Each structure stands twice: as structure tokens, then as C-alpha cells.
Amino acid sequence: MAPVTMIEAIREALDEEMQRDPAVVLIGEDIGVYGGAFKATEGLLAKYGWERVIDTPISETAIIGAAVGMSYQGLRPVAEMQFIDFIACCFNQMVNFVAKSHYRWGGPVPMVVRGPCGGGVHGGPFHSQNPEMWFVHTPGLKVVCPSTAYDAKGLLKSAIRDNNPVLCLEHKFLYRRVKEELPAEDYTVPIGKLAVRRPGRDLTIATYGAMTLHVMDAAEELAKEGIEAEVLDLRTLAPLDREGIVESVRRTHKLLVVHEDVKTGGIAGEIAATVNEQAFEELDGPIQRVASLDAPVPFSPPLEERFLPQVADVTRAARELARY
Amino acid sequence: MELPEMKYPLSREQLLDLYYFMRLTRELDEQLVRLFRQNKVVGGLYSSIGQEATSVGTAYTLEKRDWMAPMIRNVGGLLVKGFRPRDILMQYMARSGSPTGGKDGTSHFGDLQERHVVSPISMLGDLIPVMTGVAMGGRYLGQKLVTMTWIGDGGTSTGAFHEGMNLAAAQRAPFVCVVENNQWAYSTPVARQVPLHDLAERARAYGIASYVVDGNDVVAVYQTTKEAVERARRGEGPVLVESKTMRMKGHAQHDAAVYVPPEMFDYWKARDPIARYETWLTERKVWDKKTKAEIERRIERELKQELEFAENSPLPEPEVAERGVYCEGCHTIEAHWERPIEQVQPPRASVQAAWTVSNFGGPNGASAAPEAAGKTKPATVSARAANGGTKRPARGAARPKRRR
Numbered sequence: 001m002a003p004v005t006m007i008e009a010i011r012e013a014l015d016e017e018m019q020r021d022p023a024v025v026l027i028g029e030d031i032g033v034y035g036g037a038f039k040a041t042e043g044l045l046a047k048y049g050w051e052r053v054i055d056t057p058i059s060e061t062a063i064i065g066a067a068v069g070m071s072y073q074g075l076r077p078v079a080e081m082q083f084i085d086f087i088a089c090c091f092n093q094m095v096n097f098v099a100k101s102h103y104r105w106g107g108p109v110p111m112v113v114r115g116p117c118g119g120g121v122h123g124g125p126f127h128s129q130n131p132e133m134w135f136v137h138t139p140g141l142k143v144v145c146p147s148t149a150y151d152a153k154g155l156l157k158s159a160i161r162d163n164n165p166v167l168c169l170e171h172k173f174l175y176r177r178v179k180e181e182l183p184a185e186d187y188t189v190p191i192g193k194l195a196v197r198r199p200g201r202d203l204t205i206a207t208y209g210a211m212t213l214h215v216m217d218a219a220e221e222l223a224k225e226g227i228e229a230e231v232l233d234l235r236t237l238a239p240l241d242r243e244g245i246v247e248s249v250r251r252t253h254k255l256l257v258v259h260e261d262v263k264t265g266g267i268a269g270e271i272a273a274t275v276n277e278q279a280f281e282e283l284d285g286p287i288q289r290v291a292s293l294d295a296p297v298p299f300s301p302p303l304e305e306r307f308l309p310q311v312a313d314v315t316r317a318a319r320e321l322a323r324y
Numbered sequence: 325m326e327l328p329e330m331k332y333p334l335s336r337e338q339l340l341d342l343y344y345f346m347r348l349t350r351e352l353d354e355q356l357v358r359l360f361r362q363n364k365v366v367g368g369l370y371s372s373i374g375q376e377a378t379s380v381g382t383a384y385t386l387e388k389r390d391w392m393a394p395m396i397r398n399v400g401g402l403l404v405k406g407f408r409p410r411d412i413l414m415q416y417m418a419r420s421g422s423p424t425g426g427k428d429g430t431s432h433f434g435d436l437q438e439r440h441v442v443s444p445i446s447m448l449g450d451l452i453p454v455m456t457g458v459a460m461g462g463r464y465l466g467q468k469l470v471t472m473t474w475i476g477d478g479g480t481s482t483g484a485f486h487e488g489m490n491l492a493a494a495q496r497a498p499f500v501c502v503v504e505n506n507q508w509a510y511s512t513p514v515a516r517q518v519p520l521h522d523l524a525e526r527a528r529a530y531g532i533a534s535y536v537v538d539g540n541d542v543v544a545v546y547q548t549t550k551e552a553v554e555r556a557r558r559g560e561g562p563v564l565v566e567s568k569t570m571r572m573k574g575h576a577q578h579d580a581a582v583y584v585p586p587e588m589f590d591y592w593k594a595r596d597p598i599a600r601y602e603t604w605l606t607e608r609k610v611w612d613k614k615t616k617a618e619i620e621r622r623i624e625r626e627l628k629q630e631l632e633f634a635e636n637s638p639l640p641e642p643e644v645a646e647r648g649v650y651c652e653g654c655h656t657i658e659a660h661w662e663r664p665i666e667q668v669q670p671p672r673a674s675v676q677a678a679w680t681v682s683n684f685g686g687p688n689g690a691s692a693a694p695e696a697a698g699k700t701k702p703a704t705v706s707a708r709a710a711n712g713g714t715k716r717p718a719r720g721a722a723r724p725k726r727r728r
Contacts, residue, residue, distance in 0.1 A: 022668050023659045025464065033677050049673035051464050057494060062453040062487035069457020072436055073465060074659030077457075092484070096445050097454065104428040105443040107436055108651040139649045163651040 004182055007175040009149035010040050010114075013156040014078065016186065018048055021076065024160060027054040027067055028080030037082045038116055038175055060089035064113065068097055071111040076160055081115030084169060085129045098165045099140030112159045116172035117145075118210055118260055119292075119308055123172075124299035130209075130261040130292075135167050136238045136270075142191055143238040145169040147212035149180050151235055154189025162191060171210040171260075178213075194241040196248070200230035202322050203254035203285075206245055206271060208234040211260050211309065218314035227322045229256075237267055245271060246279045253284040254321050258314055263291035285324035290317050328608060330543070332550040339610050340619065342384060342542050346376040346598050348623050349400040352409050355627055356416055360577050364635075366418040367429050372397035374540070374572030375506055377597035379474070380404055381545030382502050382567065385553045386472060391458050393442035393451045393473040394431045397504070397571075401474070402431060406439045409627055413634035421637030425644055448479035452488025452501060456562070459497040466663025470556045472500045478509025480523055489562070493530040496561035500552045503564060504539065506571035511583045524566035532562050539569030540597040543604065569597075 004012065018024045026041055032055040035042030045053040056063050060081065067077040081087050087094065094113070101107040119128035135141045142164055146152040152170060159166035197212065198219050207215045212233045219229040230252050232245065249255050255275055257268035268289040275287060290309045298304055327336065334342070353373050360369045372379060379400030386392055386405070394401045399412055407423070414422035415429050423433035424443075434443035442458065444451055455471040462469040479485055480503055492499045503523045507514055520526070527534030533555060537548040545567055552563035570592035574581035605611045648654070666672055683690075687703050 019669070022661075022665045033679055043677075045675065046677040047670050047674055049668065049675045052668060052673065054460075054495075057487075057490055059453075059487035059491055061450070061484045062456070062491040065450060065453025065484065065488060066457030066460060066491060069442075069454040069459070069471075070461035070464075072442060072454075072458055073461030074657050075461050075464070076657070092447050093450060093453075096447055097450050100445070101443070102651050102655075103648050105424045105433045106648070106655070107434055107443060108655040108657060110657050142650075163653075163655055163657055 001181045001184060003179040004149055005176045005179050006146070006149045006152045006170070007038055007040055009153040009182060010156055010170060011042065011044070012182070013153040013160075014041065014044060015047070017157060017160045018044065018052065020186075023075045025052045025054065025070060025075055025077050026080065027056060027063055027070075027077055029056055029058055029063070029082050031055060031080050036080060038172065040080065040114075060086050061093050064090040064093035064098065067111045067113070068093065068101070068109055071109045072107060076110050076112075078112040078114060078160060081113060083123075083127045084115035084117040084131060085126045087113070087115065087131060091134070094135065094141070095138045099138045101140075102164065103140055108163050109165045110163045112156070112166050112168060114156065114159075114168035114170060116175065117169040118171040118173055119297045119304060120173040120210060122299065122301060122304060123297070125296040128297035128304075130169075130259075132169055132237055132261060133265055133267060136267065140165070141238060142166040142236070143169065144191055144236045145171070145209045146189075146235060147171070147174065147178070147209055147233050149178055150182055151189050151195070153182060154187055155191065155235065157186075158188045158191050161188070166191065169209065173210045174213075189235070192236045192239045192241055194235055194244040195233045196230065197233045198229065198231040200228035201252060202228045203256060203318060204230045204232060204245075204248040204252045205256045205258060205314070205318060206232040206234060206248075207258040208237065209260060211258050214309065214311050215258050215314055217311045218318060221311070221315050222318055222322075225319070227318060229318055234267075240267070240270065240274075242274050242278070246275060249275050249279050250282050253282055254324070255283070256288045256290065256314075256317055256321055258290045258309060260292055260308060262294050263289060264294050266291050285321050288317050288321050290314055327610070330547060332547055334543075334546065336610055338384075339605065340615065342380060342546065343601060343605060344619055344623070345380040345384070345400055345404050346542060346601065347619065348403055348409065348626075349376045349380065350598060351623050351627055352399065352403075352412060355631065356413070357577065359413070359417065365416045367416075369416065369577040370396045370430060370575075371571075371573040371577070372399050374592060374596065375504065375569045376400050377542035377545050377601070378502070378504050378539040378567040378569050381542040382472065382474070382549045382565070384546055385550040386470065389440070389467060389469050390553075391440040391442065391455065391462070391469060391471040393434070393444055393455050393471075395444055395451070395474045395476065395479075395504070396431055397476075397506070398431060398474050402441065405441055407435075407441070409630040410633045413631060414637050417634060417637075418639065419634060419637035420640040420644070421634070426640035427644070427648070447484075448475065449482030449484030449488065451475070452485050453491055454488075456488050456492040456495065456497045456499050459492070459499040460495055463498060464668070465659055465661050467660065468557060470498045470500060470553050472502065472553070474502045474504045476509065477503065477505040477507065477514045477523055478512070478517060480526065481517055489526075489530050489532075489564070492562040493532045496559065498556040498559065499562040500549065500556050501562065501564045502549065503566040505566055505568050507569075507588075508571050508575070508581075508584065510575040510579075522566060524564055527564040530562075530564075532564060533560065534564040534566065536566045536568065539567030540592070540595045540600060542597060542601050
């Protein structure tokens with residue numbers, strides 16, 4: 001098997017799920033004839049037809065609304081946000097209709113919303129955001145954010161088969177940068193389980209999405225200095241694998257959380273609170289955070305570089321914490 | 325008895341059914357006011373007094389396979405679709421036996437499996453795209469269904485309404501949107517919201533058919549909506565029905581509606597949908613005093629039982645608050661296919677993925693050879709008859725190309 005990129009892995013997941021289950025339909029802007037802005041759905045219209053690959057007007061609220069409606073019919077729609085930033089346009093549908101449906105009146109919403117998130121590609125303030133916490137803060141939604149092609153495919157498949165609404169945040173920086181061979185057979189990656197990307201004894205670095213690459217690079221550097229960092233790829237933010245995080249902290253006794261989302265209100269705060277509640281006695285140092293600046297994502301390369309966490313920021317924070 | 329000729333005939337039984345549901349809605353409404361005064365209603369109470377003909381007459385056009393989503397004043401529609409007064413009573417009293425188990429109130433409940441009812445949310449307009457999606461999904465599965473929801477005059481100003489209507493039109497979804505124009509968006513009259521007398525005119529911009537109907541005449545509401553529903557079912561695309569009625573109370577029980585000119589209440593009181601229908605039934609000799617009294621007794625008896633049931637339902641156990649945020653296997657998701665699945669799977673589903681653009685998007689009537697600059701005349705936009713006169717809703721300029 002030839003190695004596939006993350007975007008190819010996502011396309012494979014959609015294709016295989018559509019083949020497996022005729023209840024799976026796609027809806028979004030420019031996903032049909034054009035194949036999607038990032039080509040995630042390329043070729044699927046030709047294969048599955050106009051009824052299953054639905055090009056819509058520029059109407060995010062209607063896209064999500066129609067997907068909810070189709071899911072009430074027992075279908076499993078996958079809605080694409082061309083850029084995840086545009087999910088703000090249908091925020092009400094997401095947090096009030098989709099998220100609360102099952103809780104309020106037992107109306108399950110087996111739908112997926114997927115789209116490219118994240119910066120580092122000079123997309124500017126409206127094509128680079130990381131809106132995960134808007135939705136992690138909304139009970140009823142699940143939020144996944146893969147960092148590998150394997151996970152992107154496996155998590156998307158799990159999301160499609162899940163009876164709950166799942167938001168798949170695909171980091172566009174990774175779309176064509178990560179590549180790996182995937183199993184020939186059908187597989188899924190469970191929602192709500194982190195992956196230990198690198199074992200270590202000196203500190204735990206928890207991260208997700210594109211930051212996983214930075215953190216792995218940082219861990220490599222740290223190892224040369226004799227600091228063994230355990231790297232956790234969270235993979236899912238809601239429901240958060242609290243147990244997995246606490247377990248790692250029990251091994252390393254130190255925790256650094258790295259995310260591309262802005263610092264204030266990011267998942268690091270929630271993780272720190274959880275460890276404080278569940279494993280305070282285990283800590284040999286203060287929980288540290290490396291995150292983006294509390295600012296909109298700026299456009300010009302030097303500004304964006306300053307905005308985003310860099311490998312050096314991670315190593316610096318890790319060294320200080322290891323010394324503590 | 326001689327029944328009047330109607331395009332969509334109603335039997336005597338159905339005519340009396342319409343009366344039963346309207347009257348039941350009104351009596352239930354008044355029962356709720358009494359409960360409110362006894363402090364048994366938790367939260368606000370939203371009345372549909374004066375709007376019974378709209379809710380009942382529209383919902384009555386739906387078949388069992390059809391789907392609806394009520395708004396706050398569509399208790400009548402819920403009763404027609406098979407919910408019981410106890411459901412509404414328990415919702416308002418926040419009891420454990422309510423369809424939401426106390427997690428939500430008012431008309432905020434539904435039933436996907438049996439009655440095909442989708443629960444509304446408080447944010448107006450969002451049901452329009454949702455019911456469009458239910459319609460698209462049903463069509464995809466091969467069901468010959470129609471979906472319906474209501475929206476007030478106020479709700480038509482939301483972005484979700486526009487996005488939903490436009491998507492429904494572009495998709496030619498079998499969807500009927502009833503604009504229940506009750507003249508008031510909380511305290512703001514229609515004229516302050518929209519520079520149109522008929523909200524149905526908005527349909528023209530979506531390229532879909534629309535109707536305006538006297539919303540306090542249940543027979544007219546039924547006939548008009550039935551036509552809309554059948555058009556949608558035939559695949560003619562979504563239809564908008566504006567039902568002109570009047571909210572005879574405040575926005576909710578706390579609101580005395582002092583902003584409504586008193587003469588306006590007089591105007592509409594003289595057109596009370598129930599009193600009008602009673603006269604209609606009497607003049608056409610559909611019923612006599614005895615039948616009327618029987619229906620009244622039946623409603624009284626039923627409501628007494630329903631109230632007793634509702635009041636005996638306890639408040640929910642606090643632990644319920646923690647349950648059901650996610651579906652953890654409590655629901656089995658199943659699509660009901662009424663067409664061969666092979667039709668939607670390759671190779672039969674496969675198409676040539678390309679657009680055809682009629683007239684290449686140029687102005688209508690342009691000649692084949694390009695005109696010299698400055699020689700072209702501006703074209704006026706022709707207004708098509710929005711009401712009934714529409715033959716087939718306009719297809720978009722760009723159409724999918726089908727292989728077979």
C-alpha cells in the first residue's frame with residue numbers, strides 16, 4: 001500500500017462509509033462538481049450521484065439545518081464547512097438545535113460536521129481559527145481533532161457511525177504534510193481515547209492537532225538533553241480522556257499542555273483543573289501552558305509566527321518544568 | 325344535511341373533527357390559564373387563543389407519513405398529530421411524565437418514530453432549514469412525504485428563514501411553510517417589521533408558489549393548505565402559505581398587550597375562528613345543538629381526565645438532569661427505505677460530474693452575437709404572480725447534468 005496523505009485518508013473514509021451505508025450523504029458548499037475547496041470530496045459526486053453529494057448555496061445555517069433534518073430521517077449526513085471559521089455562521093444551529101436535541105426530547109442527531117481548521121498557512125483571521133472550545137463548552141457535541149492520516153480516517157469513520165453529532169476538526173496544515181500507509185481493511189479509532197505518541201518519564205506534554213508535530217520535534221530535542229517527555233495526542237477534546245491524562249501524570253508527575261488555540265479558555269485550563277482535582281498530590285511542579293496569543297490570527301508571516309506556538313516555546317517551557 | 329362543494333372534500337366526521345380539535349385547543353388553553361393562576365405552570369404560558377383555525381386547519385391536511393414541527397402557538401397541530409392534552413399540560417407543569425421528562429417545556433417536544441413531529445427551539449427560523457432537510461431526507465429514501473412547519477410574522481425576518489426557504493426552493497423540497505401572521509412580533513406590529521402587506525410576497529423572491537388565506541376560517545385554511553401540501557407532494561417544490569390571524573392575548577401570560585389598539589382586538593373578536601365555524605356548521609346543517617353539546621361534553625370529560633393524569637405526575641427526580649446528554653445506545657437509528665437501495669449506490673447512482681449553464685447566465689433575449697458596448701438595454705425584472713399563478717417554480721440557471 002502506498003502512503004496516503006490526511007486529505008486522502010479523509011476521502012477514503014467518506015468513500016468507504018458511503019459504500020458501506022447508503023444512509024451516508026454529504027452536504028456542503030462546492031463539494032460536488034468541484035470536489036471541495038481542499039478536494040476532500042473529489043470524485044464522490046461522480047460515484048454516488050447528485051442525491052448523495054449535495055452542493056448547497058452559501059448558507060451555513062441551512063447546511064446544518066438540513067443535515068439535522070436528514071438525520072431525523074435516519075440518515076447519517078456529513079456536512080462540510082469550507083473553512084471551519086464559517087461555523088460561526090451556523091453557531092445557533094450547532095449549539096441550540098444540534099447539541100440539545102437528544103437531551104431535550106430524545107431526538108438523536110447522528111450527523112458529522114467536518115472542516116479545515118488552524119493556522120500556519122497564512123490564511124488570515126477568517127481562514128485560520130481554532131474554534132474547538134466554543135463546542136467543547138457545549139454539552140451534547142463531540143469534538144475530535146486528529147493529527148495523523150490514520151486517525152483522521154479512523155475518527156471520521158467512528159464519527160459517521162456515532163449516534164451523536166460529532167465535529168471533526170481537520171487541521172489544514174496537516175492535510176498534505178502528513179502521510180502514512182493505512183491498513184487495507186476497515187478500521188475505526190475510538191472517540192474519547194488519547195494516544196501516547198512517545199513514552200517518557202520526566203514530564204507529560206499533552207497536545208492535539210498540528211501542534212502534535214511541534215511537540216514531537218520538541219521531545220526529540222529534549223531527549224538529546226536527557227529530558228524524556230511523554231507525548232499525549234489527545235485526539236478527542238469532547239469527551240476528554242481525563243483518565244488517560246491523569247494516568248500519564250501519575251507516571252511523570254509534571255504536565256505541560258500545548259495547543260494552537262488561544263490561551264484563555266483553551267482546553268489546557270480544563271486539563272489543569274482536572275489534574276488539580278484528581279491528582280494534585282502527584283504533581284511535582286506547576287502545570288504549564290504553551291498556546292497561541294490571546295489575539296485574532298494575524299495574516300502576515302512574521303505576525304502569524306509570533307502568534308503561533310513554536311517548537312522553541314515548547315522546549316523552553318518543558319526544560320523549565322523538568323528542572324522544577 | 326348537504327355538504328358544500330369543496331375542492332378537497334371533507335366528510336361530516338372530518339368537519340366535526342376540525343371543530344373538536346379547535347375547541348379542545350381553546351379549552352386546553354383556558355385550562356392552562358387557570359393552572360397558571362394557581363402557580364402550577366412553571367415558567368411562561370403562551371396562548372394560541374384566536375389562532376386555532378390556523379394550527380388545526382393546516383395540520384389536518386397532513387397524512388400519517390408526513391412530518392411537522394410546531395411553534396409555540398401550534399398546540400392545535402400537536403393535538404391533530406396525535407399528542408394528548410396531558411402531554412401539553414405536563415410540559416407546562418414540568419412533570420416527569422411529560423414528553424421531555426421535564427427537560428423542556430411548552431410545545432418543545434416531538435416524536436420521530438410514530439407521529440413524525442420535530443421539536444422546535446426558541447430561536448425562530450431554525451426549523452425552516454431543518455424541515456427542509458427532513459423533506460430532502462424523506463425524498464431521498466423514496467417516501468412520498470411532505471413536511472410542514474409554521475413561523476410567525478416576526479420569524480420571517482430571521483436569516484435562518486431566508487437560508488432555509490432558499491435551500492428548500494433550490495432543492496425543490498416537498499415542504500410547506502405556513503407563515504402564521506398573527507400581526508405581532510411580541511409588541512411590534514407587522515408594518516414595523518416588513519414593508520409588505522402580504523408576507524407571502526416573499527415567496528416570489530424564492531421562485532416558489534404561495535397563498536394568502538383568511539387564517540380564522542378553518543375551512544379556507546384547510547382547503548388552501550391542502551392544495552399547497554398536494555403541490556409539494558407532487559414534486560412542485562416548496563409552498564408558502566400565509567395565514568392571516570390575530571394573537572388575541574399578549575406574547576405570554578405576563579404581557580397584557582396594552583400596545584395593541586383596542587379596536588384591533590374588536591375587529592378580530594368579531595372574526596373569532598371558533599364562533600365563525602360554529603355558525604358555518606349550523607348554517608350548513610352539519611350539526612345540531614345536540615351534536616355540539618356532545619362534543620362539548622366529550623371535551624370536558626377528556627380534559628378532566630387528562631388534567632387528573634397530569635397533576636398526578638410527579639416532578640422529575642433531580643438525577644434526570646445528568647442523563648441523556650448523549651445517545652449511548654438508547655436509540656437505534658434506522659432509515660425507512662421505500663426505494664431500492666441499489667438506486668443510490670454505484671454503479672446506478674454514478675453521474676457525470678459537470679454543470680450545464682443555460683443561456684450561459686447572460687440576460688434573457690440577448691442575441692447570439694455579442695452586442696457592442698453601450699448598445700445593450702437594461703432589462704426590467706418581470707414580477708411573476710406569486711399567488712397560485714406560478715406554474716412551476718423557476719429552475720436555477722445552473723443545473724446538474726445527469727448521465728441517465
